[in-house]
Amino acid sequence: KKLGFAIVGLGKFAQQQMMPAFKECKHARITALVSGSPDKARKLAREYGVEEKNIYSYDNFDSIKDNPAVDVVYIVLPPGLHAEYTIRAAKAGKHVLCEKPMANSVADCQKMIEACEKAGKKLMIAYRAQFEPFNLDAIARIKKGELGKLRQITADHGRSVKPTEEPAEAWRVQKKLAGGGSLMDIGIYSLNATRYLTGEEPVEVTAQEFSDKSDPRFKEVEDTIHFTLRFPSGVLASCTSSYSIQEVKRFRAFGDKAWLDLDPATDYYEHHMTIGDKDGKRQPKIKEGNQFAAELDHMAECVLQNKTPKTPGEEGLKDIRLVMAIYEAARTGKRVKV
Ligand code: NAD
Structure with missing residues (x-):
């Protein structure tokens, strides 16, 4: 089974490394895109076979809670926005994969961990080297x-x-x-x-x-x-x-x-x-080996098998x-x- 991932932030790293890596994943696929640029999102949606109704802006992002095609929200925004989007994703009932560094402060990291715990959702920090x-x-x-x-x-x-x-x-x-x-x-x-x-x-x-x-x-x-x-x-x-x-x-x-x-x-x-x-x-x-695909598959496996990720929120907080x-x-x- 492949879980659906929503990519939040369609910048350089998302477009050049992570989105292409989904092609090598066994358990993860892209089902939604979240972007402030509708044209860019539509173009990438066509390229990756994402339905146009599954394109979100930062404003209507919270309505992703009603979308069963999305299991995991993958946050690829600048670090100062990681806490806000992790907490919004958890409140929307989604599991979260968040890029490194986890957040700008210890307090924000703790809020992210608490939000995912409260929602009963997994939180993993994208430390790709630990899958390389x-x-x-x-x-x-x-x-x-x-x-x-x-x-x-x-x-x-x-x-x-x-x-x-x-x-x-x-x-x-x-x-x-x-x-x-x-x-x-x-x-x-x-x-x-x-x-x-x-x-x-x-x-x-x-x-x-x-x-x-x-x-x-x-x-x-x-x-x-x-x-x-x-x-x-x-x-x-x-x-x-x-x-x-x-x-x-x-x-x-x-x-x-x-x-x-x-x-x-x-x-x-x-x-x-x-x-x-x-x-x-x-x-x-x-x-x-493809560390990006290994990391994405690990996130999906943790959700599918109800396991704690190898690099959970606590790992990001320690750093x-x-x-x-x-x-x-x-x-x-x-x-x-x-
Ligand atoms: P980027 O600037 O190319 O991408 C960031 C995206 O966020 C852009 O699409 C931008 O439009 C969007 N965005 C939304 N709101 C924004 C705002 N208020 N200000 C600025 N941008 C905003 O940067 P990137 O290099 O792709 O990095 C994105 C994230 O990925 C960062 O957390 C970074 O640390 C991480 N990253 C990880 C690796 C890795 O190897 N794991 C490598 C590069 C970047």
């Missing part, structure tokens, strides 16, 4: 002890944000819509990776930030932020996030026997693993709590216990 084969393979190798005892992790995410050249970048430098700068948008991949690679929750963070305030991009949000995380087992993670460097999406986990590198680690399609030990370096062969602790550490220059 190279990342899953890395987690399995660390768990099996292939690296020996895990001691440290480094993780870097960066790119050059260009709000004047690219429409999808305009909200990314506005605090109200983005919640923050590079940390909220891409540094969160470094942060989330340290948690899924260790399988632990950090207990302490430190951070430093640098943003050139004369650069109009960084009037409201941060550019570069470095942070460290201390985990209960003693693992130390050192992470970087930047909006003004050439693109990077990588991490490396270091054990007392070997290290494992993914570069890129969190790209859309191509990944690369290297393992180094006393005998030298090797590149294990791992089959690429947002840590993001706030990192901002506090950067602002105060002090270690922050979490």
